[in-house]
Amino acid sequence: VNTHGNTDFRNLFSQLIQKPEEDLELDRAALYLAGEEYPEVDVLSHLAQLDAFAAQVSQRVTHETAPANLARAIADYLFGELGFDGNSGRYYSPENSFLNRVLETRTGIPITLSLLFLEVARRLGVRCSGVGLPGHFIVGLDDTGEYLDPFNAGAPLSMEDCRALVDRMSAGSLEWTDQFLEPYTKRDILFRILNNLKAVYMQGREYTKAVGVIQRMSIISPGLPSLYQEQAWCHAEQQEFRLAIGTLEAYLQEAGTPDDSKEVKDQIKGLWSTLSRLN
Structure with a gap:
């Protein structure tokens, strides 16, 4: 990671x-x-x-x-x-x-x-x-x-x-x-501090910093689907498509078969096709 x-x-x-x-x-x-x-x-x-x-x-x-x-x-x-x-x-x-x-x-x-x-x-x-x-x-x-x-x-x-x-x-x-x-x-207090900070960074389009915050939120609350989604989104916003794909794949791997696995697999496909158009 x-x-x-x-x-x-x-x-x-x-x-x-x-x-x-x-x-x-x-x-x-x-x-x-x-x-x-x-x-x-x-x-x-x-x-x-x-x-x-x-x-x-x-x-x-x-x-x-x-x-x-x-x-x-x-x-x-x-x-x-x-x-x-x-x-x-x-x-x-x-x-x-x-x-x-x-x-x-x-x-x-x-x-x-x-x-x-x-x-x-x-x-x-x-x-x-x-x-x-x-x-x-x-x-x-x-x-x-x-x-x-x-x-x-x-x-x-x-x-x-x-x-x-x-x-x-x-x-x-x-x-x-x-x-x-x-x-x-x-832990709740620290999570909420980080959540505030994440919002500030995402608002300011400071996506690398936002990812750092999301990673720390994941240390406090591992496996939260929304955090994987937000991290993948931050990577994609910075054209880091491989990192976005890796984040979503890690989610599927750690969550087993989550309810949203079809949507997530579709997202991964979409990211691969974006990536293939760039290369």
Whole structure:
């Protein structure tokens, strides 16, 4: 398989993703993702930065501080004092998906700002979860059943606020279900970060980078038909017809006889005929 991206960081990411949920270091995994775009990234210094943020918050609270107040103190420090905020002006910049850049520029999208909050909270023993509402990522406080919105300065959200948010994001087209509030696993969070990044690259016609993202999504969720299709499409868009064919053949081989095997075989035939006209 051609690795589209930095092989060292790809290998580190693959190894980390194999770990069980409780041992999977979300901050480190996010920095390994960034390492493919920024090979010079200093993972340890960024982890130390998160340690330092947590240490600063711990000086502002006592052992008696209730979880909800601790969460408030984290939000006040990150979004108030340090000024981390939502990058509304450049929402679709790839930088927003990379934790190193979020730490350097102090701006990001909902999911990376939520990840920042989750990782500082974890260091302080505050039990939180990432919650992937359709169109907007937030944080749930496990002990109080409350929510907060890191993209909007950590503003507290009630259940009603969450419903209103989904209604607004979907322009009223989505029926509310409590499943929207299901906590994300760490793998889910990383997959969604990559999914955002893939959309940005495909929109910008940066297909080689998009393939690198799809390959990492496949490490988290092997065998997803849509990922093979998108990877093949990216290759074909760049006239890499043999790679497109190889991707679809790998899908057929790994999936056995999937429901769409006839369509996929037709696609492969179509790609071969395109290729034969070029040679």
